[in-house]
Amino acid sequence: MNALVGASDPRSQHWLSFRIGEQLYAALLADVGEVIRDGDLTPVPGSATDLLGVRHLRGRIVPVMDGRRRLGLPTLPVADPVTVRIVMLSHAGQQVGLLVDAVGELLCSDGLEIAPPPPGRASRSDDPVSGVLAWQDGFVALLDVRRLCRLSGEESHVA
Template identity: 30%
Template sequence: MANQYIVFVLDGQRYAMHLSAVDRVVRMVHITPLSSAPDILLGVVDVGGRIVPVIDVRQRFNLPKRDLSLSDRLIFARTERRSVALVADAVTDVVECSEHSLVPADHIVRGLKHIEGIIRCEDGLILIHDLDTFLSLDEEQSLDLALGTS
């Protein structure tokens, strides 16, 4: 059975996450900053009356900081604990991948953070993002305090 992944781009590198975790993808909207939030948080957006934290994926992957653009995309997804929005330069595709095309992260480098594995494609590699390990426990707690949900 094939797994489905949504593919997004940051600085020319392709990343993916399980399609089943994604609610929707939208064009960039205004993000309201929160002064007491952890550094990984860009701010929050209002989605149909729900306040959703916006995560700085670029910072998590040690990519250079850049200003947000109207052409950027927000990927609304669910972790085991909360809904989040991730900023991507672009969302390019949904791919199906069989188990033999996947390489688990531990087969490459033990203890690789935030990456679940790699998809081998004819045109290169796609890093599979592990959304459930994206926020540390301290960041989760800081986020809860900033959002008033603790």
Template identity: 30%
Template sequence: MSEPTPTDAALHSDSDILQLVSFEIGPEEYAIPILAVQEINRMMSITRVPNAPESVEGVINLRGRIIPVVDLRKKFGMDVSEDSADTRIIVVEVGDEGRVLGFMVDRVNQVLRLGRDIVDPAPSVSGATSADFIDGVGKLDDRLLILLNLDRLFADTELPETEIAQAA
């Protein structure tokens, strides 16, 4: 199975335009390739899984399939906030084996097309490897967009809980 994953396909294809979904976690705005997104759901009840990694909120029933849900706030080391009416679970497919999981975001903003030329490589912060799962930063007129690499973001359960907020 050497098929490129949706993430790869979107970010590393030759196309000059990236199609992204942007969302907010805390004060930052992030974006992921639209092809990686399976669906976006409203908050639903999540069943806690004891012994799961800290950032794993639990599991949900996605039409008969049990998938884990990750709280990106916890993963990014941010303060945990209350779920609001805007909280969403974005269900994505990552990795070569079609692993499906969901992650919680504070708000889903928009679908946007971004020219590759306005995306800068991830800033390297001295001594930090935390930018591992950042594919780049998109410079919009009024704001910055952090492009996440989902494969790397969810690659390892034992990923150190780095503070991506600072890196950005």
């Protein structure tokens, strides 16, 4: 916990970490709107296989993606259903939920080296992993929210 948020340096990048399977991932805190409990979703026939459905959230219809499927992880039962959350991500005015196994801590990458994605991943243009941050006794895969949620940056395109 030695690099937790708290520094007042505006150049430092703050990240919200979360666990999907056994791996830690993180999204820029500026791209995180909120974290909510898992709830009822309405399926969308003919949608991408990683789209679990849509959810009504304060007057908006928000698509919710399965983090495991989107990141190509095996679909295993959740270890603890009590910790499952939906991380609401946003980019260019668009909002998408990402189902995760558990929310972790806030990280600050200020002064820490962010390495490029592991070889083989970088060759995929749609790969949402933008870098890797050494953290405690492992690493955190840093996600590019625009690529993760397949957002174009245009107001009309969603997941």
